[in-house]
Amino acid sequence: MPQRTGRYTVQFQNRPVIMGFSAVGGKKEGEGPLAHAFDAIYEDTTLGESSWEKAESHMQRDAFAKALEGAGVTAGEIDYIFAGDLLNQSIGSVFGLKDYIVPFIGLYGACSTMAESLALSSVFVETGVAERCAAITSSHFCSAERQFRFPLEYCGQRPPSAQHTATAAGCVIVGNEGAGPFVAAVTFGRIVDKGIKDANNMGAAMAPAAAATIADFFNDTGTGPENYDLIITGDLSKVGTDLLIELLKREGIDISDKHADCGIMLYDIDKQDMHAGGSGCGCSAAVLCTYVLQNMRKGALNEVLFIGTGALMSPTSAQQGASIPSIAHLVHLSTKKEAD
Amino acid sequence: MPQRTGRYTVQFQNRPVIMGFSAVGGKKEGEGPLAHAFDAIYEDTTLGESSWEKAESHMQRDAFAKALEGAGVTAGEIDYIFAGDLLNQSIGSVFGLKDYIVPFIGLYGACSTMAESLALSSVFVETGVAERCAAITSSHFCSAERQFRFPLEYCGQRPPSAQHTATAAGCVIVGNEGAGPFVAAVTFGRIVDKGIKDANNMGAAMAPAAAATIADFFNDTGTGPENYDLIITGDLSKVGTDLLIELLKREGIDISDKHADCGIMLYDIDKQDMHAGGSGCGCSAAVLCTYVLQNMRKGALNEVLFIGTGALMSPTSAQQGASIPSIAHLVHLSTKKEAD
Numbered sequence: 001m002p003q004r005t006g007r008y009t010v011q012f013q014n015r016p017v018i019m020g021f022s023a024v025g026g027k028k029e030g031e032g033p034l035a036h037a038f039d040a041i042y043e044d045t046t047l048g049e050s051s052w053e054k055a056e057s058h059m060q061r062d063a064f065a066k067a068l069e070g071a072g073v074t075a076g077e078i079d080y081i082f083a084g085d086l087l088n089q090s091i092g093s094v095f096g097l098k099d100y101i102v103p104f105i106g107l108y109g110a111c112s113t114m115a116e117s118l119a120l121s122s123v124f125v126e127t128g129v130a131e132r133c134a135a136i137t138s139s140h141f142c143s144a145e146r147q148f149r150f151p152l153e154y155c156g157q158r159p160p161s162a163q164h165t166a167t168a169a170g171c172v173i174v175g176n177e178g179a180g181p182f183v184a185a186v187t188f189g190r191i192v193d194k195g196i197k198d199a200n201n202m203g204a205a206m207a208p209a210a211a212a213t214i215a216d217f218f219n220d221t222g223t224g225p226e227n228y229d230l231i232i233t234g235d236l237s238k239v240g241t242d243l244l245i246e247l248l249k250r251e252g253i254d255i256s257d258k259h260a261d262c263g264i265m266l267y268d269i270d271k272q273d274m275h276a277g278g279s280g281c282g283c284s285a286a287v288l289c290t291y292v293l294q295n296m297r298k299g300a301l302n303e304v305l306f307i308g309t310g311a312l313m314s315p316t317s318a319q320q321g322a323s324i325p326s327i328a329h330l331v332h333l334s335t336k337k338e339a340d
Numbered sequence: 341m342p343q344r345t346g347r348y349t350v351q352f353q354n355r356p357v358i359m360g361f362s363a364v365g366g367k368k369e370g371e372g373p374l375a376h377a378f379d380a381i382y383e384d385t386t387l388g389e390s391s392w393e394k395a396e397s398h399m400q401r402d403a404f405a406k407a408l409e410g411a412g413v414t415a416g417e418i419d420y421i422f423a424g425d426l427l428n429q430s431i432g433s434v435f436g437l438k439d440y441i442v443p444f445i446g447l448y449g450a451c452s453t454m455a456e457s458l459a460l461s462s463v464f465v466e467t468g469v470a471e472r473c474a475a476i477t478s479s480h481f482c483s484a485e486r487q488f489r490f491p492l493e494y495c496g497q498r499p500p501s502a503q504h505t506a507t508a509a510g511c512v513i514v515g516n517e518g519a520g521p522f523v524a525a526v527t528f529g530r531i532v533d534k535g536i537k538d539a540n541n542m543g544a545a546m547a548p549a550a551a552a553t554i555a556d557f558f559n560d561t562g563t564g565p566e567n568y569d570l571i572i573t574g575d576l577s578k579v580g581t582d583l584l585i586e587l588l589k590r591e592g593i594d595i596s597d598k599h600a601d602c603g604i605m606l607y608d609i610d611k612q613d614m615h616a617g618g619s620g621c622g623c624s625a626a627v628l629c630t631y632v633l634q635n636m637r638k639g640a641l642n643e644v645l646f647i648g649t650g651a652l653m654s655p656t657s658a659q660q661g662a663s664i665p666s667i668a669h670l671v672h673l674s675t676k677k678e679a680d
Contacts, residue, residue, distance in 0.1 A: 002469050004419075008443060010469055051660050079344075080528060088428040089654035090448045091662075094531065098652075098665040103348060103528035105456065106652070106667075108430045108448040116445065120460075127467035129342050129350055147656075188420060188443035191434065312438075312446070314429035316487075320391050322431075325438040327446075 002126050006220025008187050008213075015182035015337055016125035018296075019132065019175040020071025022063045023289035025282070026141065026167030032267040037290035038168075039066045045142065045167050053091055056140035059169035059282075060085070060096030063289075064136055067171035071132075071178075075100045078173070079130035082117035084108050085138050085281050086165075087147060092138050102134075111206075111235055112189070113137040114170055114285040115308025115329040119186035121174040122331070126183075131176055138169035139280030148199075148315060161201040161239050163279035166266055170285025172293075181296040184339065185221065185332040189213040191312065193325040199313065203240025203263070203276055205324035206309040210236060211247040213307060213328040218253060225255045231305045232292060233328070234284020235263030237277030240309075262287035284308050296335055304333040342466050346560025348527045348553075355522035355677055356465035358636075359472065359515040360411025362403045363629035365622070366481065366507030372607040377630035378508075379406045385482065385507050393431055396480035399509035399622075400425070400436030403629075404476055407511035411472075411518075415440045418513070419470035422457035424448050425478050425621050426505075427487060432478050442474075451546075451575055452529070453477040454510055454625040455648025455669040459526035461514040462671070466523075471516055478509035479620030488539075488655060501541040501579050503619035506606055510625025512633075521636040521644075524679065525561065525672040529553040531652065533665040539653065543580025543603070543616055545664035546649040550576060551587035553647060553668040558593060565595045571645045572632060573668070574624020575603030577617030580649075602627035624648050636675055644673040 005011045022039045030041030040062060047055040060083070068075060081100065084107035085092035097104060109116035117135035124130040142152060144165035150156040174183065192212050196205035210233050218224055225231060236244055241261045248255055262284040263277035288306055295301040308331075313324040345351045362379045370381030380402060387395040400423070408415060421440065424447035425432035437444060449456035457475035464470040482492060484505035490496040514523065532552050536545035550573050558564055565571060576584055581601045588595055602624040603617035628646055635641040648671075653664040 002467065004469065053656055053660065084448055086429075087654065088656065089426075089450065089652065091652075091654045091657045094652040094665050095657065095662065098531040098533050101530050104531050104667060105460070105528055106448040106450075108424055108446040110429065110446075120445070123464070123467070123469055127342065127463070127469065129344065129463055129467065188445055190441050191438040191444050193438050312429065312431075312434040314427065314431045316393055316428060317431045317435065320393065322435065325434050327444060 008216040009185055009220035011185040012126045012183060014126050015184055016122045016174045017176060017178040018172055018181050018293060019178045020067045020173040021289040021293045022066035022070060023168060023170045023286040024059050024062050025286055029166060029168050034266060034290045037294055052140050052143035053087060056092040056138050056143050057096035060093060060136055060138045063169040063171040064134060067173050071173040073132060075102055078102050078132050078134050080105055080124060080133045082107055082120045082133060083136040084113045086144055110310030110312055111279055111281050112308035112310030112327055112329050113281045114288055115306060115331050118172050118331050119188060119329050122183040122186055125174050125176055133174050134171055136171040137281040137285050139165050139282035141165045141167045144280060158275055159200050160275050162275045163202060163237050163263060163277055164274045165280035166278045166283035166286060168282030168286035170289040181333050181335050182337055183331060184334040187213055187217045187330040189328040191325045191327050193323050195323045197323050199318050201239060202311040203236045204243055205311050206326040207236055207240040207243035207247060209326035210244050210307055210309050210328040213330050215251050217330050225258045228258055228303045228305050229301045230260060231255050231258045232260045233307045233309055234287060235279040236261050236309060237263035239276050296333060302335045306331045306333060348556040349525055349560035351525040352466045352523060354466050355524055356462045356514045357516060357518040358512055358521050358633060359518045360407045360513040361629040361633045362406035362410060363508060363510045363626040364399050364402050365626055369506060369508050374606060374630045377634055392480055392483035393427060396432040396478050396483050397436035400432060400476055400478045403509040403511040404474060407513050411513040413472060415442055418442050418472050418474050420445055420464055420473045422447055422460045422473060423476040424453045426484055450650030450652055451619055451621050452648035452650030452667055452669050453621045454628055455646060455671050458512050458671050459528060459669055462523040462526055465514050465516055473514050474511055476511040477621040477625050479505050479622035481505045481507045484620060498615055499540050500615050502615045503542060503577050503603060503617055504614045505620035506618045506623035506626060508622030508626035510629040521673050521675050522677055523671060524674040527553055527557045527670040529668040531665045531667050533663050535663045537663050539658050541579060542651040543576045544583055545651050546666040547576055547580040547583035547587060549666035550584050550647055550649050550668040553670050555591050557670050565598045568598055568643045568645050569641045570600060571595050571598045572600045573647045573649055574627060575619040576601050576649060577603035579616050636673060642675045646671045646673060
């Protein structure tokens with residue numbers, strides 16, 4: 001049975017198993033430092049589809065299929081799919097996954113969706129509601145640009161604080177059998193809004209949410225940065241990372257030598273001209289399902305805090321002058337089946 | 341502990357309690373047959389806000405506050421909020437609820453969101469992950485029209501099969517204490533896509549999803565329409581209702597004398613010129629939180645199946661010629677704390 005610890009954290013007794021995982025990515029992701037770790041890289045980011053949205057759906061389908069293969073199970077053995085994406089009405093997930101006869105629980109958590117879906121999947125498996133769940137998300141640079149910013153043909157200039165939406169999808173299969181890694185705990189975040197209004201600086205908007213969730217988790221569990229090998233956020237990128245470190249220092253928490261950010265890791269930022277770094281649901285999904293989980297499988301990482309961050313605004317709210325409320329959900333991953 | 345029954349259904353042993361609930365609505369909802377049952381009716385559907393989106397957020401906040409009051413708890417006693425709406429990036433929920441310091445789990449289930457959020461809340465309470473959760477959703481005719489269809493000023497004509505997006509919000513507080521009603525079981529739906537492409541006939545698109553979920557629930561539990569006082573869908577409206585009855589008859593299931601539809605109940609359709617009936621997340625939320633739960637409290641209804649239906653398309657997918665995949669999530673509500 002799960003155990004609520006403190007106000008915000010749920011610690012698992014059974015520790016659900018990461019049975020399989022997969023990441024697929026686009027051309028630019030295939031030119032970055034994690035290129036070799038992807039299960040597939042599409043040189044043609046249309047994936048042969050007639051629209052960017054269909055290409056994004058295609059990526060989710062591929063990520064799901066490859067993760068199932070890795071887990072050694074079929075779609076029919078999955079009890080629930082938890083999925084979502086950045087597209088209006090989540091059409092990336094819906095059209096990507098609509099042909100599977102598997103109960104579908106649609107989410108919206110912006111770029112925090114990988115952590116949100118993984119946390120919910122883990123709760124369902126831990127409690128026996130499900131034997132196996134799939135957590136899936138995606139983003140596509142081209143579908144995101146035309147929905148959130150400008151048509152690609154416009155060739156808009158972006159300020160250095162802007163982030164680049166990753167073309168990628170990730171899927172994790174959570175179940176109750178296998179060698180791990182395991183999900184030890186989750187902390188669902190609360191919305192934090194510090195009044196940032198610049199949609200070209202979402203890292204700054206999201207950093208306070210990440211700081212709140214990380215501090216909540218440490219308070220709830222009585223642990224600190226010293227207990228973990230890696231504290232990885234996705235996706236604060238450069239500006240947000242500096243702010244996160246600073247905000248937590250003010251609380252007496254120094255994560256600086258344990259912290260990494262998916263938005264910074266996915267690209268060779270300077271060489272690839274990625275401004276502040278990557279973003280999009282697919283960014284943290286891809287880094288989780290390549291670098292993080294592969295290194296945990298190898299034993300190179302043992303205790304990891306994965307914190308998905310999301311900027312909960314829309315073009316409409318931005319046009320109406322509203323701030324950018326943000327959220328961060330945390331998943332504690334461990335190579336140990338039982339707590340010490 | 342919850343118990344999976346069959347492929348799709350989770351039956352609860354503890355039966356989470358509906359501790360409180362609330363519905364608020366707009367002017368047209370205040371002219372319909374359920375007017376007297378709302379906790380608040382806004383004659384001015386701007387709610388004094390400067391945009392329709394802000395008005396929608398305001399409704400969610402009001403519904404949450406009134407449901408908390410009814411449940412006799414404070415926001416600080418809520419462990420998780422499950423919420424979502426129809427607006428791009430779910431800004432109705434985000435901006436409505438951002439100032440509460442409560443973990444927020446964002447959903448996208450289109451018009452099925454009331455059932456989806458109530459089902460997830462119930463799972464969290466049943467399993468001890470939470471003591472209390474809030475399930476919240478909304479829709480606003482004016483924010484939906486301008487996002488999904490035409491600016492109001494355009495005065496577009498609508499065919500008789502079109503539905504009218506309700507201006508309403510609903511909230512249910514689920515916990516582990518109180519006199520009921522109780523949540524006995526949930527069935528999360530799978531996506532069903534029969535190829536319907538007419539966004540002015542969403543009832544027809546959603547009916548097969550509702551039929552699938554209802555049939556799954558009956559198969560899983562070994563029960564039938566005779567075991568329930570009311571089988572209420574939201575929102576198939578006129579066209580979809582006829583199709584649902586017909587589709588289930590083909591499976592040997594006759595729900596015709598137990599069935600009602602939130603989209604038909606919210607308005608006096610002919611007198612109010614509502615075409616095929618109501619729709620929108622707020623429609624089924626409002627009917628659940630007025631007619632259904634109030635009659636369960638009075639003992640006039642004892643065993644109810646509430647089936648939220650959602651059309652999972654977007655303007656972009658429709659413009660690209662895609663079909664309308666749909667989903668339906670079912671919640672079995674009962675006035676009995678224990679199964680027979």
